[in-house]
Amino acid sequence: MKPWRLFLAVAAPAAFAAFQLPPDDFGQRLAQQLRRFYALTSPEKVYLQLDRDAYAAGETIWCKGYVTGAAPLLADSLSQVLYVDVVGPDQKLLLHHALAVQDGGAPGSLLLPPNLPEGLYTLRAYTSWMRNTPDYIFSRVVPVVGAAGAAAKASERKPMATAGAVQFFPEGGELVAGLPSTVAFKATDASGRGIGVQGTVQDEQGAVVAQLRSQHLGMGRFELQPAPGRRYTARLRFAGGQEATYPLPAAQPAGFTLQVQERADAFQVLVRRKAGPGEAAERVALAAHVQNTLAYAGQAEVSEGRPLELAVPKKNLPAGILHVTLFDGQQVARCERLSFHDPGPGARLRVQPDKAAYGPHEKVTLQVSAQDAAGRPLAGNFALAVTDAAAPALAHGSDIRTALLLTADLQGPVEQPGYYFADRSAATGRALDDLLLTQGWRRFVWKAVLANQWPETSYPRELGPSLSGRVVDKRLAPVPGATVSLTRLRPVQVHEVQTDGQGRFSFTGFSGQDSAAVRMVAQPAKGVRHPQLLLDDNVLAVSATSGALWPWAADSAGQGFASMQKQVAAYQGRSVLLGEVQVQRAPQAPLTDTRRIYNRPDVTILTKDIPGIATYQNVLQILQGRVSGLSVTGSQDNLRITMRGRSSTEQTRLGPALQAASNAAGGRMRPAPVTEPSNEGTNLPLLLLDGVPVSSSLLATVPLVDFEAVEVLRPGSAAIFGERGGAGAISFLTKHGNPNYVPGAEPAPTVRPPLYAPPRLQRVREFYSPATGAAAPADGRSSATLYWNAGVRTGANGTATVTFVSADKAGRFRIVTEGLTQQGEPVRTTSQFQVGTPK
Incomplete structure (x- = not known):
């Protein structure tokens, strides 16, 4: 039977009220609850831009963090402190820094220890607010080559097993007997990397009902209309030659299927229903949204044999993941489907050297320009890295577009995210759709949202450096309404706050560069004579799952970590600019008693x-x-x-x-x-x-x-x-507060208000760049990173000028520029220039 077509207008991007529904309509409730979710949780996204993709021990990772709202990607009224961690291959925290966020940007530097063991290290970037939803923090893997001789160990590594597992994902969520469906699949090796696979789908009689072949990174799809009472099995051969069989999910005797196909001006949604015995037509609801922009909300009846076809217009939709959910007559979410909306050419970023080639130690001038699709100038905040084009680089790695528009909304790691933004070809679009069919979006669950069950927010949004924590009793139960006192010792300032219903408190107003310690104490509260003060640790707990990211740190050519080692090791013997060195005196006698901030008592x-x-x-x-x-x-x-x-x-x-x-x-x-x-x-x-x-x-x-x-x-x-x-x-x-106190002869004291270090922000270091002018001796810059500038800003005219000195050696150099326009569009561009005469 011909599908019933229904078209509804798209809502205005910034307002749910523009989509009018009857007061008692379930669609209106969906819109209202979606708006409430984003108003209460205001999710944040983070991206960490690096000067390059791989490093040697002892080098500095130059970085810039971008902190934005979930949608639109604007940098107003957001967290002002960004935490950056380096986690080792052994899942132990190596470095932890707090960076100041200004206008959405947070420049910083991470000095790797010179004795760092080789391996794949995880960089994490997050705000205090994002700790409430740790599944969506930003992370990326960085290969690090260790001390001399470490590269030789690569040959001792055992080859990875190729056979792994295959998962099947019916579009919308379920197979229903008698209804045609698209089934996506993903094949991975033992390390979690996508691996090619092909084979057939057969019923229990051995009849072949579908052929399958993966298209990109072990992902693909096939069509299947399961017959009632039949079970199906996939017989597969992996790229390495291994063979295996896997059962497909069982088809349900009744239910719904949901299919989404992209058209030129809309997403076509097709809903089919298989009714149970004696069931009549059912009134269903459908909601579609990109982040907090409601794209569609409406209700209609669907019956067996009469599919419901809906169109979700693309007009006015922002770029990002389109989330489509089907609700049954009991207002229970039954099917979900993700698609990606690409509005087409948007903001453009261009970086143009004033010359195609330069002599050694010659002044280089780069003209940076940002424009919208119509050629109008755009203001923006960017960072620019100039590196040796021969330096190791990961193919299809993460960038600001993939992070903020794709991976920030997906749970779990995405292999080669840059591939999906490399071009706008049909093959790339199909691969991206396969990814979304196999990797679901779970920032919230409709059941909880409709029931007004909002995520807990144990961690506050930091508008500046803060000290926060909880006050608990001896059983570690929260103590609400307790008074917490904080004393700054130099100059003397006393502050007091009261804990909330969960026993939480927070002190703000620190400059981020305070050096004098502070004291905090929790006063006795009603029924609690000895409350305990538990200070928050602003370091996100290291999870064992972060190790699952490492397999795709290798380049896409499949050469693996060993090839990356060889490339990085080639730079290891060259000059590396030393980081800041602090000289400390030998330990002296104990400091003046910090309990006294006065000279002499009366x-x-x-x-x-x-x-x-x-x-x-x-x-x-x-x-x-x-x-x-x-x-x-x-x-x-x-x-x-x-x-x-x-x-x-x-x-x-x-x-x-x-x-x-x-x-x-x-x-x-x-x-x-x-x-x-x-x-x-x-x-x-x-x-x-x-x-x-x-x-x-x-x-x-x-x-x-x-x-x-x-x-x-x-x-x-x-x-x-x-x-x-x-x-x-x-x-x-x-x-015990006396620095000269030696316990032993007398009973040890039981109360000692401790000193706390105030929250510190990393002081922004400036990347060393020699002065322009005549030729000079070797300047000592890193051979891999020639120049780094985290503060490139285009004004109202959309342009900025950057100058630096070219390298002392001949070769080609790569310019990578990333950032956000003032309108919240993530942009990235690459270009090159030559130093000396090409060989």
Whole structure:
């Protein structure tokens, strides 16, 4: 029967409201929930551009990260800190850096240790916000050749097995008896790399019902209309000669099939249904979207023998993955299908040298221009690398287009992603469609979205360097509403925040270059006398799955890692510009006690000099009667300390017992003032525990055996604390906080507010480039990377000029430029120039 055709208008890219549906229509609910998902989760995408594809140990990886929204790919109101990790072949973290993000770009550098073992290393780039969805962080594999002689080990590597596995993926999700379907497949070897395969599909009677042959990287498709009650088997031969048989998924007796085919101006969607006994026509819904742009939402009836054909117009659709979902009459997602929408020629990036060839150490001028499809100038943010054209390079590797438009929306690694953007041929388009048939999109599941079940966001979006974490009780349960205090020691600043319902807190406002340590402490909360502070580790946990990326680090010609070793090793003996060297002094005596940010206290009380201190209930009672003008009142659970201010001309004395203790201590205990109180009134002093502001209730919970001394600062001496020191300050010092404390004879203290290093951002290093001018001796630049510039920007006129000095040796050099236009279009271009006379 002729299919029933239905055409619906595409929604405007930036607004769901442009697609009007009846108030009770399920399609409207789909649109509303999709909009809510992207408003609440606002997914981010990251791409990390490198100066080249392979390195030797001891070299620097020059990089630039791009942080964008999921759609459109714009860099406004996004995370301002990007984390970059280097993970070794043994899945251990080697390097971790935090880069500052400005206008969506984050330049940085990664210095590889000179003794680094050879192997395939994984680079990961992500924001704090992306840690909520770790399956979508950016990662790429970089081959690194180690010390001399490492390349010789390549011959000792065992060859990989060629036979692996074959998976079958019916288009839409299921095979249904009696309904024609497209079945995609993917064959991989034991390492996970795509491998060629061909064969036949037979039923249990041995009749051949389909032929199959892979087209690209072990992927392909065939047509099949399963008969009721029949089972099917694929008999296959791999490229290496091995043979194997695999059962196909069983066909369901009833259900739906979903097929999508690309046309010139629309995606044609065909829905078929096989009804169960006694079932009538069913009203179904279909939704299609590219990220947060709703392309289609509507409902219609479909019955057996009357296929439903829909058209999803391409007009106004952004570039990216089109996600089509079919819902049955119970509003349950039954079929899904991914396609890729390429709007055609868009922004163009061009880099033109002022000359085709240069002499050694000659000035090179590059003209960078960005234009839209109509030739109008575009502003943009780009990075440019100039490398030896003979240096090792991976064929069809990741680039900014593949990362932001394709792989950022797919779970798991994609082999040779650059192949799908190499050209716009029919073969490339077919291979990309095969990829999407076999590698599903799972950024969200409709069932959860329709039920208002949103992903947890344990990690905040960082608008700057931050310190965050959780406050928990002894059972590690979250403590909501707890107060967390942070003290910056130089200059003194005290900040407090309260934990949220999950016990989380965050301190922001760091410059990223702070060097002074900070102290943090969690105050007692209702029902929790000793809360614990667990600081977030901004390093994403290393997963064993990251090792699955390494097989396609080798070049597409199949030469493998051994060939990459030989290419990189060819550069190993040449000059490598050394990175920044830090010279440190030999270890000295312990630093000044960081618990004290003041010079001299007005009164010092040493706990070891107090007779009968074991009979005291808490440290606060030590102060009673020992410091003139200071009083401790209240019950054990509600003690209150007050101090009256003093004039600068007060005289001092000590009682006989304390005077003897002071003399025995070598005069370390200063006398307490005894002059009459001034008329400044009674105020609450600032209480400090090893330099951290605390409450009297927290102090009362610390065992007396932990304390070393109590130091009192009158209002004049406490002026260093600003307004909070206006009524004076009392500093309680623990033994373990003393840098000279040696545990052993006395019980170890139980409370010690630790020092925390403030969050640091990597200082941007400038790539060394010699001055232009006359010929000079060898400049020491890396033989593989001649020039790197992460700050190439085109303005309103769409142009920028870059200059540098050519190499000292003859040869061809490759220019690779990538980046984002101000409109959020990822662009990439390559060009070359010659130094000296070609051989």
